[in-house]
Amino acid sequence: MERLPSRALFVVDRNVYESWPVLREYTQDKRVYLLDASESRKTLEETENLYEFLFKHQTVEPLVAIGGGITGDLTGYASATFKRGIPLILLPTTLLAMCDSTVGGKCGVNYKGVKNYIGTFKKPDEIFICTEFLTTLPERHLKSGMGEILKYGLIGKEPVLSLLEKEISLQNLQVRPYVEMGLKIKIDVVSRDFFDRDQRNVLNFGHNIAHGLEAVYPKALTHGEAVALGLLTELKLSEELFGLRSDIRTQTRSIMERFGMVTAVDDLPVEKLLDYIKKDKKNDDFLRFTLLSEVGCPEIKQSVAEERIRSALFVIME
Ligand SMILES: NC(=O)c1ccc[n+]([C@@H]2O[C@H](COP(=O)([O-])OP(=O)(O)OC[C@H]3O[C@@H](n4cnc5c(N)ncnc54)[C@H](O)[C@@H]3O)[C@@H](O)[C@H]2O)c1
Structure with a gap:
């Protein structure tokens, strides 16, 4: 956390916020938007609420998303569009976000029940992966x-x-090598075709x-x-x-x-x-x-x- 810019704004998944006292302590004097992360809230309406928060703080400072793919997708979209783009830092807290959604720059929201129909591409400025977050997932x-x-x-x-096939159970699985493999493949593919053509x-x-x-x-x-x-x-x-x-x-x-x-x-x-x-x-x-x-x-x-x-x-x- 000490590597995060002190004047950043934070979008934090409410469940992560509640599960991690150290995060609450770190952000207590900071500007925090708590997100109830669910597909039904991954919408333009929720994005507008986040714009209100950003507008209130008139910011061009980095926006830090701490949460899973929903938090990353929605925050990424807001950061790409607010004032035509403000810096974005991602701290994924789910396995899916660590191995996949955090890289590649796709961000967006659902529209009329259809997944990710409104969106854009925005490369995060920094990504920090800390697999310890998975202990509360x-x-x-x-x-x-x-x-x-x-x-x-x-x-x-x-x-x-x-x-x-050799893993005995999910509980005993060391996720790190799998996260690395997923990221390696995704980064390789995305580097060849960032805009998904x-x-x-x-x-x-x-x-x-x-x-x-x-x-x-x-x-x-x-x-x-x-x-x-x-x-x-x-x-x-x-x-x-x-x-x-x-x-x-x-x-x-x-x-x-x-x-x-x-x-x-x-x-x-x-x-x-x-x-x-x-x-x-x-x-x-x-x-x-x-x-x-x-x-x-x-x-x-x-x-x-x-x-x-x-x-x-x-x-x-x-
Ligand atoms: N942008 C991309 O390239 C991309 C790729 C794949 C998926 N996605 C999107 O990602 C979304 C799914 O994301 P997801 O699976 O990461 O989950 P999520 O963001 O839906 O989070 C899952 C649940 O876990 C909770 N949670 C998250 N981290 C936690 C933690 N460390 N401890 C306790 N609770 C925690 C959340 O509050 C939520 O209830 C979908 O909307 C999907 O479309 C995007």
């Missing part, structure tokens, strides 16, 4: 972060899947289905849970369209089961889900997915027929 959100780590295991060349699509593996699932189960699934289910479904699509070996899906599912992650949903409203998938930003006249021809070989912008999606969804139905 609820287990459900630790599992949620594993969704993105599994994605990196599938799209990247790092041996993440075989390493995860082409290659960055590889990071979208699992996400078309995930974003649809989050829209149809807004309260019941976290982002990472939806990603994990999206991976299973899009692995199935990869088998159908690219002949990917089905044992990759078996291996992925068995890791998820060992970690107690969600692998299926009840009463999936398939048509409603498809309607949301059709709204995905990445589509043109066709539904565009990132699929895999091999582990470590993502195939971007693949057109997938609705009928194939309907039948692939069976792999996540209870």
Whole structure:
């Protein structure tokens, strides 16, 4: 904390603030905006509340976000747009944010229930990763972060899947090497296509289905849970369209089961889900997915027929 600028403004996830007395002590004489981090608050209205806070302080000083992906995405968006941009510092406190959302510069909010529909790109000026924050992270959100780590295991060349297979349980897992692997892959991809025009699509593996699932189960699934289910479904699509070996899906599912992650949903409203998938930003006249021809070989912008999606969804139905 001593490395943070003393005159910064802080946006802090309320749960993190309440879990860490040292943080409350550090910020007691500072300007702090407490955020109730939930998808339903990741909105333009909440951004406007944050603008009010910034306006009140007439600031061009750095904005420090302390929290998970929701806090980072919303604060990043406010910092990118307030006065056409003020400095941004990120301190991720969830596994997902540490290994993924903190890097890459994407920020934004949900709009009319559709994920991340309003947003922009903003590189943080500094990022500080302190895995100790994970000691207070609820287990459900630790599992949620594993969704993105599994994605990196599938799209990247790092041996993440075989390493995860040897882990006994989530409770005993040393997260640091996985955070480093995720960051390494993401930084490499983003450095080649920061504005997401082409290659960055590889990071979208699992996400078309995930974003649809989050829209149809807004309260019941976290982002990472939806990603994990999206991976299973899009692995199935990869088998159908690219002949990917089905044992990759078996291996992925068995890791998820060992970690107690969600692998299926009840009463999936398939048509409603498809309607949301059709709204995905990445589509043109066709539904565009990132699929895999091999582990470590993502195939971007693949057109997938609705009928194939309907039948692939069976792999996540209870
Ligand atoms: N910008 C990107 O590139 C990118 C990438 C992936 C995901 N995302 C976004 O990230 C969001 C999900 O973020 P997330 O999974 O990090 O979780 P989150 O921000 O939703 O936080 C999860 C929960 O954990 C609590 N929490 C956070 N850290 C804690 C801690 N250390 N101790 C106790 N409680 C803590 C929060 O209050 C919240 O209730 C989604 O909105 C998703 O769209 C963005």
